Amino acid sequence: xxxxxxxxxxxxxxxxxxxxxxxxxxxxxxxxxxxxxxxxxxxxxxxxxxxxxxxxxxxxxxxxxxxxxxxxxxxxxx
Amino acid sequence: xxxxxxxxxxxxxxxxxxxxxxxxxxxxxxxxxxxxxxxxxxxxxxxxxxxxxxxxxxxxxxxxxxxxxxxxxxxxxxxxxxxxxxxxxxxxxxxxxxxxxxxxxxxxxxxxxxxxxxxxxxxxxxxxxxxxxxxxxxxxxxxxxxxxxxxxxxxxxxxxxxxxxxxxxxxxxxxxxxxxxxxxxxxxxxxxxxxxxxxxxxxxxxxxxxxxxxxxxxxxxxxxxxxxxxxxx
Numbered sequence: 300x301x302x303x304x305x306x307x308x309x310x311x312x313x314x315x316x317x318x319x320x321x322x323x324x325x326x327x328x329x330x331x332x333x334x335x336x337x338x339x340x341x342x343x344x345x346x347x348x349x350x351x352x353x354x355x356x357x358x359x360x361x362x363x364x365x366x367x368x369x370x371x372x373x374x375x376x377x
Numbered sequence: 378x379x380x381x382x383x384x385x386x387x388x389x390x391x392x393x394x395x396x397x398x399x400x401x402x403x404x405x406x407x408x409x410x411x412x413x414x415x416x417x418x419x420x421x422x423x424x425x426x427x428x429x430x431x432x433x434x435x436x437x438x439x440x441x442x443x444x445x446x447x448x449x450x451x452x453x454x455x456x457x458x459x460x461x462x463x464x465x466x467x468x469x470x471x472x473x474x475x476x477x478x479x480x481x482x483x484x485x486x487x488x489x490x491x492x493x494x495x496x497x498x499x500x501x502x503x504x505x506x507x508x509x510x511x512x513x514x515x516x517x518x519x520x521x522x523x524x525x526x527x528x529x530x531x532x533x534x535x536x537x538x539x540x541x542x543x544x545x546x547x548x549x550x551x552x553x554x555x556x557x558x559x560x561x562x563x564x565x566x567x568x569x570x571x572x573x574x575x576x577x578x579x580x581x582x583x584x585x586x587x588x589x590x591x592x593x594x595x596x597x598x599x600x601x602x603x604x605x606x607x608x609x610x
Contacts (some may be wrong), residue, residue: 305559309535334533343481343532
């Protein structure tokens with residue numbers, strides 16, 4: 300089953316959000332709740348958690364990309 | 378009903394030692410084995426490099442910093458480069474922010490408002506400047522807007538880390554080692570440089586807690602790090 304990784308709703312209101320870095324690579328095994336990516340506004344670092352146990356199967360946004368709340372940035376195959 | 382928080386004051390401590398404690402508290406807070414916490418500290422002189430640091434904002438070499446007794450360390454908060462040192466009030470709220478406000482952005486703005494309200498208690502008029510985080514005052518001597526309080530937070534597993542610093546009476550010359558927060562055209566000041574009589578950090582802490590509790594609808598009581606480390610539920 301495929302699970303989408305999204306920029307969390309709690310980042311709503313920030314003028315600009317950048318995907319700072321991926322903390323795992325495609326093919327890596329992750330557990331639900333692991334921090335797998337980091338996004339940032341001008342004053343807030345936001346750690347993005349894996350939505351499920353599985354393997355990071357796709358990266359849909361690259362480091363330094365500007366991203367939006369709710370945007371799907373990757374997928375977990377679980 | 379008001380939500381109960383605790384506060385812990387680490388006193389004067391190195392940034393690194395305090396951050397180890399902060400991470401331990403964060404883990405406990407995530408697993409709800411300790412209450413949401415306001416962690417206070419004062420650091421020995423250190424320059425911290427946030428995740429958004431631009432190298433050109435560090436104006437001295439590590440060796441030159443060492444000569445001035447200033448350490449250098451990379452940190453996990455957002456934002457650019459910052460200085461911390463004696464005479465600076467630092468508070469890191471470690472809490473499930475979404476239980477108090479809607480969204481991380483609103484949380485940051487509420488923290489800024491707590492600082493503005495706190496400064497008002499000391500007859501200082503703090504303000505925001507559009508597009509720039511932190512709290513600013515007009516420095517009487519120059520008539521210029523200067524930053525008196527910086528802010529940078531991280532959110533992991535729904536719980537915040539890092540927080541706010543307020544310049545009470547730090548050595549402002551130390552800020553010349555950096556372009557604080559990457560803002561080149563605005564300077565940094567302190568409460569004392571703006572005419573405040575000497576303030577103890579413990580008095581400021583008491584006033585901060587009052588202002589925080591009023592803003593977030595909380596009830597914050599004292600604890601110690603030993604009580605939390607041994608805390609079990």
